[in-house]
Every structure is written in C-alpha cells, then in structure tokens.
Amino acid sequence: MAARKTQAKTNVSAEELKTYYRDMLLIRRFEEKAGQLYGMGLIGGFCHLYIGQEAVVVGLEAAAEEGDKRITSYRDHGHMLACGMDPNGVMAELTGREGGYSKGKGGSMHMFSKEKHFYGGHGIVGAQVPLGAGLAFADKYLDNKRVTFTYFGDGAANQGQVYETFNMAALWKLPVIFVIENNQYAMGTAQARSTSTQDIYTRGEPFGIPGEIVDGMDVLAVKAASEKAVKHCRSGKGPYILEVKTYRYRGHSMSDPAKYRTREEVQKMREERDPIEHVRELLLTGKHATEDDLKAIDKEIKDIVNKSADFAKESPEPALEELWTDIYAETDA
Ligand SMILES: Cc1ncc(C[n+]2csc(CCOP(=O)(O)OP(=O)(O)O)c2C)c(N)n1
Numbered sequence: 244m245a246a247r248k249t250q251a252k253t254n255v256s257a258e259e260l261k262t263y264y265r266d267m268l269l270i271r272r273f274e275e276k277a278g279q280l281y282g283m284g285l286i287g288g289f290c291h292l293y294i295g296q297e298a299v300v301v302g303l304e305a306a307a308e309e310g311d312k313r314i315t316s317y318r319d320h321g322h323m324l325a326c327g328m329d330p331n332g333v334m335a336e337l338t339g340r341e342g343g344y345s346k347g348k349g350g351s352m353h354m355f356s357k358e359k360h361f362y363g364g365h366g367i368v369g370a371q372v373p374l375g376a377g378l379a380f381a382d383k384y385l386d387n388k389r390v391t392f393t394y395f396g397d398g399a400a401n402q403g404q405v406y407e408t409f410n411m412a413a414l415w416k417l418p419v420i421f422v423i424e425n426n427q428y429a430m431g432t433a434q435a436r437s438t439s440t441q442d443i444y445t446r447g448e449p450f451g452i453p454g455e456i457v458d459g460m461d462v463l464a465v466k467a468a469s470e471k472a473v474k475h476c477r478s479g480k481g482p483y484i485l486e487v488k489t490y491r492y493r494g495h496s497m498s499d500p501a502k503y504r505t506r507e508e509v510q511k512m513r514e515e516r517d518p519i520e521h522v523r524e525l526l527l528t529g530k531h532a533t534e535d536d537l538k539a540i541d542k543e544i545k546d547i548v549n550k551s552a553d554f555a556k557e558s559p560e561p562a563l564e565e566l567w568t569d570i571y572a573e574t575d576a
C-alpha cells in the first residue's frame with residue numbers, strides 16, 4: 244500500500260471525524276487492555292485482537308441503520324464495540340464472568356446481542372458466510388429493507404462454502420454485503436502464498452455480484468464504499484462484495500509470536516498507514532480539534548476501558564447451577 248497523503252480539507256464535519264476517532268480509539272484501547280488481561284492470565288483460551296483493522300468496522304458501521312445485522316469471525320471484539328455493545332459486557336465475557344454477554348460461558352468467540360443485531364463470533368473459518376446469507380434471506384422474506392454485513396477474512400475467502408453462498412445470494416438477490424477483511428495473512432500464511440489471484444473482490448464476477456477494493460486504513464474511504472454497497476443492497480439489487488485491504492499489527496491470536504513477517508513490515512505500516520493517526524491528523528490539520536480536545540477524548544476512552552476491566556475482574560464466575568442453562572433456545576410451548 245502506498246504511503247498516506249493526509250488531506251487537511253475533507254467534506255466531513257468535525258463531529259463526524261471525532262466520532263470515528265473515538266470509535267476507533269475505543270476498539271484499540273479495549274484490545275490493548277484485553278491483551279494485558281490475557282497476559283495476566285485473566286482471559287483464557289483463544290483471543291484474537293483487531294488492532295490495526297479498526298477503520299474497517301467503524302467505516303462500515305457508519306452507513307448502517309437501525310435493524311441492520313452483522314456477523315463475523317472469531318476476530319470479533321471490534322465489531323461488537325462498533326455496533327454499540329457494552330464494553331463491560333464484552334470484557335466480562337472475555338474473562339469468563341457472569342456479567343458477560345454469554346454469562347461467562349461463551350468467551351471471546353461466542354458472544355451475541357439480539358438488541359444490537361450482532362450474530363457472533365464464529366470460530367470455524369468461513370462458517371459465518373452462509374449464516375450471514377441466511378439472515379439476509381429472512382430479511383428479504385420479511386421485506387423489511389434490512390441489510391446484513393457479513394465479514395470474513397482473506398483466508399476464509401478460499402473456503403468452498405463461500406462460493407455456494409455467493410451463488411444462492413445472487414440467485415435470490417439477498418441484501419447481504421460480503422466484507423472481505425483482507426489483513427494479508429491467514430494465520431502465518433501470507434496472501435500471496437495461499438491465494439491464486441490477489442484481487443479477491445473479483446471472485447463474485449462469475450455469479451454476477453459486483454465488487455470493489457477499498458483502502459481499509461482510511462475510515463472515510465471505507466464509509467464511502469459502505470454507503471454505496473448499502474444503497475445497492477437496500478434497493479433490492481442483491482449482494483455486494485467489498486474487499487477491504489487492511490493489516491493486523493498483532494499476531495493471529497495471543498499465542499502467535501508472528502515470526503513469518505519482519506518487525507520492519509509491521510513498523511512501516513504503523514508509521515505510515517495507521518487508521519487512527521490518519522483521523523487524528525485530519526482533525527488537527529483541518530483545525531477541527533486541538534491537541535487538548537484529543538487528549539480529553541483519549542481520557543474519556545481510557546476511563547471506559549478501565550471501567551470495563553474493573554467490571555470484568557469484579558464480576559463473579561458463573562454458578563455451577565448455570566452449567567446446563569442457555570443451551571437450547573426457549574420455546575413458547
Ligand atoms: C474450517 C477451519 N479451518 C481451519 C481453521 C484454523 N484457522 C483459524 S483462523 C485461520 C486463518 C483464517 O484467516 P483469515 O480468514 O484471513 O482471517 P484472519 O484471522 O486474518 O482475520 C485458520 C486456518 C478453522 N478455525 N476452521
């Protein structure tokens with residue numbers, strides 16, 4: 244990716260830019276805190292951080308409306324926060340406590356919110372893709388003009404079920420946006436070593452699904468692409484593909500020392516393309532905010548995240564009697 248050229252002038256309002264700054268910073272600080280708690284042994288099992296990819300979900304969500312749905316992989320904390328789920332409930336789920344979204348029985352990859360229309364959190368690579376199309380099928384059936392954001396990775400894009408889904412989604416003109424979060428690695432395998440053609444967004448062509456590539460380190464570019472895709476889907480034209488080029492700064496999961504790439508590669512991306520620094524520069528150079536304004540936002544976010552960590556530590560572990568609850572859906576019968 245080419246180095247960013249910051250433009251002082253944009254058509255975006257100061258308030259909007261500050262919202263993106265705040266939302267991306269919340270994800271970053273939350274993930275850093277989750278990393279710390281993991282290191283302290285307070286979070287167990289798998290934990291996949293979203294640091295570096297913040298502009299993707301924040302830009303996509305900027306075009307979402309009430310009632311729209313989202314579903315993603317195991318790298319899911321950012322998606323939860325971006326759709327408005329409570330940081331306390333997410334962090335407490337990570338520490339396996341009663342105050343968590345799944346009452347401490349799900350953990351990082353198994354959280355849901357009916358209220359925010361967040362459908363997980365899926366550990367099986369690509370599994371969320373047909374499920375996302377299913378959600379969109381329900382909306383089409385109900386004719387409620389809702390859209391489903393279905394996120395998956397560059398690695399998942401090589402899964403067979405993705406193409407079965409593309410076929411049905413196109414055939415039935417389902418209102419689903421397939422968001423390929425191309426962070427350039429699938430575990431330790433670089434995209435060039437796993438993927439026959441590098442432009443994944445063209446993979447919908449045989450099915451008649453339009454697609455485009457988006458700079459995922461620029462929240463404004465992502466938002467613009469999201470608006471276009473949402474309009475397409477909401478107007479009944481069927482699915483749309485966005486391949487959003489991004490980068491994860493940390494390893495695949497907390498247990499990955501990331502020896503398959505150089506420190507310099509990561510450092511270069513952080514220095515030249517960081518999505519939060521980008522908006523910070525836009526705010527400062529466009530005179531939309533002062534250093535003090537940004538410091539106040541930083542403090543506000545730090546407080547929210549610290550509070551969520553305290554909540555997650557203080558919330559009790561689930562009681563033994565809860566072992567057999569929440570397994571099956573409740574019925575009215
Ligand atoms: C069906 C299946 N195969 C393999 C795995 C092991 N696995 C977990 S994540 C992953 C890589 C996926 O990479 P990508 O889709 O690019 O997502 P990213 O982790 O980069 O967000 C693999 C192979 C799995 N969880 N499920």
Ligand SMILES: [Mg+2]
Binds near residue numbers: 397425427428429430
């Ligand atoms: Mg990937």
